[in-house]
Structures are given as structure tokens and as C-alpha cells.
Amino acid sequence: MACDQWRGKLDAYVDGELDSAEVNQFGAHLRSCPQCAADALARLQMKRSVQRAGNRYQASAQLRERIAKSVASKPSRQAGSLWKILAVPALSVLVLSLAVNLYIGREAARRQRLYSELADLHVAALASAAPVDVVSTDRHTVKPWFQGKIPFSFNLPELQGSEFTLLGGRVTYLAQTPGAHLIYQVRKHEVSVFIFQDRGDDTASLSSGPVHALSFNVENWTQNGLRYFVVGDVGADDIQALSKLLRDAK
Amino acid sequence: MKEPPDRLSAATFEDLAMPLFDQLYNLARWLTQDTAEADDLVQETYAKALRGFSSFQTGTNFRAWMYRILRNSFLSSRTGLKVMVPLDGEADETLLPIEGATPESILIETADRETVQQALTDLPVHFREILLLCEVEEMSYQEIAETLAIPIGTVMSRLYRARRALRELLQKKKQGNRHGL
Numbered sequence: 331m332a333c334d335q336w337r338g339k340l341d342a343y344v345d346g347e348l349d350s351a352e353v354n355q356f357g358a359h360l361r362s363c364p365q366c367a368a369d370a371l372a373r374l375q376m377k378r379s380v381q382r383a384g385n386r387y388q389a390s391a392q393l394r395e396r397i398a399k400s401v402a403s404k405p406s407r408q409a410g411s412l413w414k415i416l417a418v419p420a421l422s423v424l425v426l427s428l429a430v431n432l433y434i435g436r437e438a439a440r441r442q443r444l445y446s447e448l449a450d451l452h453v454a455a456l457a458s459a460a461p462v463d464v465v466s467t468d469r470h471t472v473k474p475w476f477q478g479k480i481p482f483s484f485n486l487p488e489l490q491g492s493e494f495t496l497l498g499g500r501v502t503y504l505a506q507t508p509g510a511h512l513i514y515q516v517r518k519h520e521v522s523v524f525i526f527q528d529r530g531d532d533t534a535s536l537s538s539g540p541v542h543a544l545s546f547n548v549e550n551w552t553q554n555g556l557r558y559f560v561v562g563d564v565g566a567d568d569i570q571a572l573s574k575l576l577r578d579a580k
Numbered sequence: 581m582k583e584p585p586d587r588l589s590a591a592t593f594e595d596l597a598m599p600l601f602d603q604l605y606n607l608a609r610w611l612t613q614d615t616a617e618a619d620d621l622v623q624e625t626y627a628k629a630l631r632g633f634s635s636f637q638t639g640t641n642f643r644a645w646m647y648r649i650l651r652n653s654f655l656s657s658r659t660g661l662k663v664m665v666p667l668d669g670e671a672d673e674t675l676l677p678i679e680g681a682t683p684e685s686i687l688i689e690t691a692d693r694e695t696v697q698q699a700l701t702d703l704p705v706h707f708r709e710i711l712l713l714c715e716v717e718e719m720s721y722q723e724i725a726e727t728l729a730i731p732i733g734t735v736m737s738r739l740y741r742a743r744r745a746l747r748e749l750l751q752k753k754k755q756g757n758r759h760g761l
Contacts, residue, residue: 341740345714347721376743377715383696384716387609393619394601397626401594428598436602506692 333359333366340366344373364459371454378447382505398425444504449546451502452522452561455511461520462498462513472499472512480508484525484556487579493517494572514572521562521572528557549573593633596642597626603717604650610712611654611705621657625650644726647713651727663705691750699749707742714739 336359342348343356360367402424455461464475469486477483479501489496495515502511502524509526541548547569549560560573604625609618629636629649636645654660700708713719713727724739725732 341736341743342721345721345739373743376747379691379693379696380700380711380715380746381718383693383700384610384712385606386697387606387618389601389605389619389622393605393622397601397623398594398598400623401597401626401630 448559448561463500465498467496476510482527485579487575516568519564524559526557528552528555624653644723647727707745710738711742
């Protein structure tokens with residue numbers, strides 16, 4: 331019954347068009363309704379696919395230059411010929427710095443998008459009725475389960491003597507690439523570990539190292555052609571400890 | 581020769597307009613489906629916007645204003661006149677039909693970038709346009725309404741129908757591929 335009230339608002343929800351009260355109510359409904367949750371997730375995925383597919387075309391450098399020149403603030407005529415001599419290098423510095431700014435801006439946006447996507451995967455898994463598809467604390471059960479499901483293999487650490495427990499794993503997708511999503515627990519907090527193939531694309535553009543994004547702590551690095559992300563709402567120390575265990579895994 | 585725009589407003593226009601260059605080009609290219617036409621369209625947009633900048637009201641949405649100029653230029657171009665289909669009864673569809681479960685979630689997850697791009701290309705231009713504004717430009721419904729000069733209710737119903745059309749196209753492609761195997 332509650333569904334009827336919300337189904338028509340699913341799009342508005344994923345588009346971020348509901349007010350905060352409605353978002354909270356909707357959130358509560360999603361936690362109790364796997365069907366709406368799955369639907370919301372599907373819509374979100376579709377949104378992301380279109381976003382990725384839609385960023386497609388790049389203008390030629392000539393066009394950019396031509397337009398930048400045509401809209402550049404023109405020096406006043408009285409300034410004389412000195413201006414003309416200076417104007418060309420000044421303009422190219424301007425165009426260059428503009429290009430650099432745009433590039434940096436795009437990179438930042440891409441990083442932000444990637445982190446929020448990872449955070450979403452983490453949250454979506456925890457919110458779902460079955461967070462993991464292979465439920466086991468035993469790395470010798472979890473690792474072989476992934477065989478044939480993802481196109482690579484990885485090593486999981488021995489957790490004896492650490493504060494971490496393995497809860498299980500599931501197959502996940504990031505930027506249309508399949509990967510492993512492992513969930514660990516430390517002091518009642520869940521931490522997600524994502525492992526993808528390093529394809530030298532989007533994910534590779536990230537610099538390794540710890541980040542604090544969207545109130546999650548994230549660590550990421552590349553090792554043996556694999557890209558690792560550790561995401562959780564625990565402190566940076568715990569994230570680092572788990573990252574170290576994973577790095578040293580044999 | 582006419583007096584050039586005073587330096588302050590020219591500088592402001594440049595500062596506001598150049599950061600939009602990449603996005604505007606991307607949209608122009610999606611609308612026209614042609615490199616040369618996209619170049620012309622972006623150039624025309626900047627020229628018109630610079631000329632009309634004095635009529636832009638500070639405090640209102642500059643991005644929506646630029647997109648509106650781009651779009652109007654496109655619509656009055658030869659390609660634009662051909663592709664834009666008039667929409668009838670769209671505003672009446674504000675009450676959205678309820679959809680069933682979405683088993684296509686798996687499909688979307690695995691649809692690759694090129695397939696989605698092809699599907700976007702195949703969509704009618706008014707659907708393609710609103711999807712790009714919403715997903716790629718991440719405009720709010722309000723901003724889309726301003727850009728397209730349509731009421732918010734129409735934004736919602738058009739967006740809804742655009743997404744449904746895209747899902748159907750992707751589904752079709754997926755089935756086609758499967759039969760092709």
C-alpha cells in the first residue's frame with residue numbers, strides 16, 4: 331500500500347527532487363521494501379549509464395581557441411601597440427590556464443563521481459536484504475566462489491589476531507566492469523573492499539592514497555594490475571589497518 | 581564601428597561563458613549529430629550570447645540562458661527544423677502511470693557505453709535532449725523547465741517517457757544481440 335504512494339515518485343527521488351522530509355520518508359520505505367529499493371537502484375544505474383554515455387564529444391582545440399578569442403575581453407584601443415605585443419602571449423596563457431582549470435575541474439568531478447558511486451555501492455549492499463551472496467568468514471570459501479564470476483583472481487588476508495571479520499562477498503559493477511565486493515566487519519561497523527581490474531581508464535585516473543569523501547573514509551591503491559578500494563564509515567586508522575592486511579595478503 | 585562592449589561586461593561574459601564550452605559543445609554535437617554543424621552551432625551561440633549579454637539579467641540562471649540560446653539556434657537551423665517533432669497532449673500526461681518491477685535492472689547494469697550511446701542517438705531528439713540535460717548536465721527540473729521553456733509538470737512527464745523509451749530501446753538491442761548469437 332505504501333508502495334502506491336511512492337512508486338510515482340521514484341524518478342523524483344533518484345533525481346534528487348524530493349524535499350528532505352520526503353527523502354527521509356522515502357528512505358524509510360526503501361529499507362522496508364526490497365522491490366522499491368531494487369527499482370530505485372535500477373533507475374540510479376540507468377542514470378549513471380546515460381551520464382557516462384552522454385559525455386561523449388569533445389570540441390577541436392581550434393574551435394575552442396576561436397571562441398575564446400571572440401569572447402575575450404578586448405584591450406582598450408588607447409593602450410597602444412605594446413598591448414598588441416603582450417596580448418598574444420597573455421591570451422595564450424589565458425587559454426592555457428583556462429584549459430588547465432577545465433581539466434582539473436573535470437578530474438575533480440570525475441573523482442567525486444567515482445567516490446560517490448563507491449559509497450553508493452557500499453550503502454546499497456548494506457541496505458539490501460542480502461548484503462552478500464557468499465556468506466562466509468572463511469577466505470578459502472569466499473575466494474574460490476568468485477572463480478568464473480569475475481575475470482581475475484586476488485588474495486585475501488589471514489585475519490587471525492586482527493579486529494576484522496570477513497562477512498562475505500558479492501559481484502559488483504563499476505563503470506561497466508565486474509569486480510569483487512567484500513564486506514568486512516570491525517567493531518560492528520561494516521567496511522567494503524572493492525577490487526577491479528586496473529584498466530587504465532576512469533579508475534586509474536585517481537591518485538592512490540587515503541581520502542575523506544562524503545563522510546566515508548576511502549583508501550585506494552593498485553597492486554598486481556588490480557585496483558583496490560576500501561570504503562567505510564570507520565576511522566581512517568581502521569581503513570589503513572585493513573588496507574595493510576590486504577596489501578600483504580599472500 | 582560600434583563601440584565594443586565595456587571591458588567589465590566582456591570580462592564577465594568570458595568568465596561565465598567559457599567554463600560552459602565543453603558541455604555546450606557536447607550537447608550541440610548530440611543535437612546536430614554532425615561535427616561541422618556542431619561547430620557552427622556553438623560559434624553562433626557564443627556570438628549571439630555575447631551580443632545579447634546586456635539583456636541577461638544578473639541573478640538569473642546563466643547556464644539555462646546559454647542553453648536556451650543554443651537550443652533556439654538549433655531549432656531554427658535547417659537540421660533543427662527537420663528533426664523537432666511537435667508534441668501533442670504531453671502536458672496531460674503529468675500523472676504518471678505506475679510501473680511494475682524492473683527486471684531490466686540487470687540489463688542496465690551490463691549495457692555498455694557504446695550500446696547506450698547508440699540508443700541515445702536513436703531516440704527522438706526531444707527525448708535525447710532532456711536526458712542529456714538531466715543526467716549529463718545534472719540540471720534540476722526547474723533548470724530544465726527554464727531551458728526548454730516548458731512547465732515543470734511537462735519536464736517530469738517528458739523525462740519519464742524519455743527514460744521509458746530508452747529502456748525499451750536497450751531491451752530491444754539486448755534481445756537482438758541474443759538472437760544474433
